[in-house]
Amino acid sequence: MNLRKASSNTLPKVMNGCLFFFQEFLKHPFQIGSVIPSSQALIKRVIETARVDSVKTIVELGPGTGCTTKAILENMKPDARLISIEINPNFYSIISQIPDSRLIAHHGDARKLKQILSSHNLGAPEAVISGIPFSTMGDECGSQIIKAIHEVLAPGGRFVAYQLSKKVISLCSPVMGKEKVQLEFMNIPPMRVCCWEKGNGNGGGKRADNPIV
Numbered sequence: 001m002n003l004r005k006a007s008s009n010t011l012p013k014v015m016n017g018c019l020f021f022f023q024e025f026l027k028h029p030f031q032i033g034s035v036i037p038s039s040q041a042l043i044k045r046v047i048e049t050a051r052v053d054s055v056k057t058i059v060e061l062g063p064g065t066g067c068t069t070k071a072i073l074e075n076m077k078p079d080a081r082l083i084s085i086e087i088n089p090n091f092y093s094i095i096s097q098i099p100d101s102r103l104i105a106h107h108g109d110a111r112k113l114k115q116i117l118s119s120h121n122l123g124a125p126e127a128v129i130s131g132i133p134f135s136t137m138g139d140e141c142g143s144q145i146i147k148a149i150h151e152v153l154a155p156g157g158r159f160v161a162y163q164l165s166k167k168v169i170s171l172c173s174p175v176m177g178k179e180k181v182q183l184e185f186m187n188i189p190p191m192r193v194c195c196w197e198k199g200n201g202n203g204g205g206k207r208a209d210n211p212i213v
C-alpha cells in the first residue's frame with residue numbers, strides 16, 4: 001500500500017488544505033460533517049478495505065479537498081477508472097485540477113449516482129467509497145443514496161463508508177445486509193469503517209467476510 005507521507009515540503013500545503021476545509025465546514029457544517037480531512041491511517045484502511053488495487057471502476061462520494069482521491073489514484077491499477085462526485089463547488093474545483101487521466105471529477109449529488117455514471121459511459125463499479133456524512137442528512141436523502149449505490153454496484157462489489165456515527169449502518173443494512181465494521185482511532189475524530197459486499201443476484205447483500213485488513 002503506497003500512501004505518500006507528508007514531508008517538510010508538503011506540510012504547508014497540507015496545512016492550507018486543512019484551513020480551506022475548515023472554512024468550507026463553517027459554511028456548510030451539515031453537508032461536510034467533519035472539521036478536517038481524513039488522516040493517512042484512515043485513508044489507508046479505507047483503501048485496503050475497498051480493495052482499490054484490484055478493481056477496474058471505482059466511485060468516490062464526497063472527495064472534499066482530495067486527500068482520499070489522490071490516495072485512491074496512487075493505489076489503483078493503471079487501467080482503472082475513478083469517478084469522484086462532489087456536491088460542493090469549491091471542493092469540486094480542487095478535485096477537477098488533479099492531473100490524472102484516470103480521474104473523472106464530477107460536480108453533483110450522490111443521489112443521482114446512476115444518471116451520473118451513465119452520463120460518463122461508466123459500467124458497474126466494483127467499489128464505492130463514501131465519506132459523505134449520513135448522520136447529518138435527512139433519512140430520505142440518506143436512503144436515496146444507499147439505494148442508488150446498491151443499484152449500481154457490481155455483483156460482489158464493495159461499498160465502504162467511513163463515518164463517526166452508526167446511522168449509515170441502520171440505513172444500509174436493510175438494503176445491503178450485514179455490515180463488517182472496523183474502528184480507526186488514528187483520526188480526528190475516530191471513525192468507523194463500514195463495509196458491505198453486494199450479493200450475486202439474490203437481491204440481498206452478504207457480509208464482507210473475505211480479508212478486510
Ligand SMILES: C[S@@+](CC[C@H](N)C(=O)[O-])C[C@H]1O[C@@H](n2cnc3c(N)ncnc32)[C@H](O)[C@@H]1O
Pocket residue numbers: 031032033034036037038061062063064065066067068069085086087088091108109110111131132133
Ligand atoms: C467528511 S467530508 C470527506 C472529505 C474527504 N473525502 C476526506 O475524507 O477527507 C464529506 C464530503 O462529502 C461531500 N458531500 C456531502 N453530501 C454530498 C452529496 N449528496 N453528494 C456528493 N458529495 C457530498 C461534502 O461536500 C464533503 O466534501
